[in-house]
Amino acid sequence: MGEPKITDQHLEDSQPNRFKRFMKWVWTDYSVIIAFLIMFVVASFMSPRFLELGNLLNIVMQVSIIGIIALGMTVIMLSGGLDLSVGSVLALVGVLTIMALNATGSITMALLAALLAGPMIGLLNGLMIAKGRIASFIATLGMMAGARSIALYLADGGSMSGEVLAFANISNSDLGIIDVPIIIFIVMTALVFILMHKTRFGRYVYAIGSNEKSARLSAINVEKMKLAIYSLGGLMVSVAAIIETSRLNSISSSSSGQLYELDAIAAVIIGGTRMTGGRGKVMGTFFGVLILGILNNMMNLMNVSPHLQGFVKGLIIIIAVVFQKRE
Numbered sequence: 001m002g003e004p005k006i007t008d009q010h011l012e013d014s015q016p017n018r019f020k021r022f023m024k025w026v027w028t029d030y031s032v033i034i035a036f037l038i039m040f041v042v043a044s045f046m047s048p049r050f051l052e053l054g055n056l057l058n059i060v061m062q063v064s065i066i067g068i069i070a071l072g073m074t075v076i077m078l079s080g081g082l083d084l085s086v087g088s089v090l091a092l093v094g095v096l097t098i099m100a101l102n103a104t105g106s107i108t109m110a111l112l113a114a115l116l117a118g119p120m121i122g123l124l125n126g127l128m129i130a131k132g133r134i135a136s137f138i139a140t141l142g143m144m145a146g147a148r149s150i151a152l153y154l155a156d157g158g159s160m161s162g163e164v165l166a167f168a169n170i171s172n173s174d175l176g177i178i179d180v181p182i183i184i185f186i187v188m189t190a191l192v193f194i195l196m197h198k199t200r201f202g203r204y205v206y207a208i209g210s211n212e213k214s215a216r217l218s219a220i221n222v223e224k225m226k227l228a229i230y231s232l233g234g235l236m237v238s239v240a241a242i243i244e245t246s247r248l249n250s251i252s253s254s255s256s257g258q259l260y261e262l263d264a265i266a267a268v269i270i271g272g273t274r275m276t277g278g279r280g281k282v283m284g285t286f287f288g289v290l291i292l293g294i295l296n297n298m299m300n301l302m303n304v305s306p307h308l309q310g311f312v313k314g315l316i317i318i319i320a321v322v323f324q325k326r327e
Helices: 008-046 053-078 086-104 107-130 136-154 165-172 180-198 200-210 212-217 222-248 260-270 282-301 306-325
Strands: 159-161 250-252
Touching: 008 282, 053 086, 053 180, 053 200, 053 222, 053 260, 053 282, 086 107, 086 136, 086 159, 086 222, 086 250, 086 260, 107 136, 107 165, 107 222, 165 180, 165 222, 180 200, 180 222, 180 282, 200 212, 200 222, 212 222, 222 250, 260 282, 260 306, 282 306
Parallel strands: none
Antiparallel strands: 159 250
């Protein structure tokens, strides 16, 4: 038998398939970047003030706290989980930070308290989920209520202010024209990117999110991984809480962190991470956060009512999920 001949008809048939594969690859890997560029161009036409350097830096500054929380949320959602407690935990960590600052008069001790409190609360979430076999939605929903309640109790339902004025320098300093919170956000993005895409830890997270049973059969200690995953999420909240608290050298036990979990989840979903886990990228979340920042900035520049901004944000999330399902 001779080898099958490749005819012109075969070549013509292969071209559309090749184009479809190429377009699917572009959409899968770069859709969030394309969406970011489109929004950036549209915003620049809608308002001449948008392209001012001060405005662009202000956008990144405003999303830096949510962005850091979203990095931790990305890891959690890639593993197939969810954390609804991040906003309340931020308020609690902020209260504990101010208490440590006022009690010791030491910024170092305040930072240490913050960096210990977040991961410990995240570890508790992980224990309930991994050892207690409680669904992440339920476990973190309980933590959301509990953490906010403790924060309110410790602060007598109000705000707490730091007695060491130098603590405010953390969020109100800059390196040249770039504010420190922006630098922290970019550095944390780079570190989480390396962790998720260049280490065994990241491969295990993707494996658990793709198929937890298969991950167990592959000798991955799923329980320990979940403890580490939620502790990492808590650490990201600690970093965000430090920035939030030092910005005004105070924290509100009732309003700080309100709805931060929804903004973080929105950024992660817009960035292409699946709710079911196993698929998504850290850089997708980074651009998802920037998209939310541009969207908020556009609505403010156009004087859109604050009461309608939540509707627009929700619509963007729904559209992002619909397009994910079409992949």
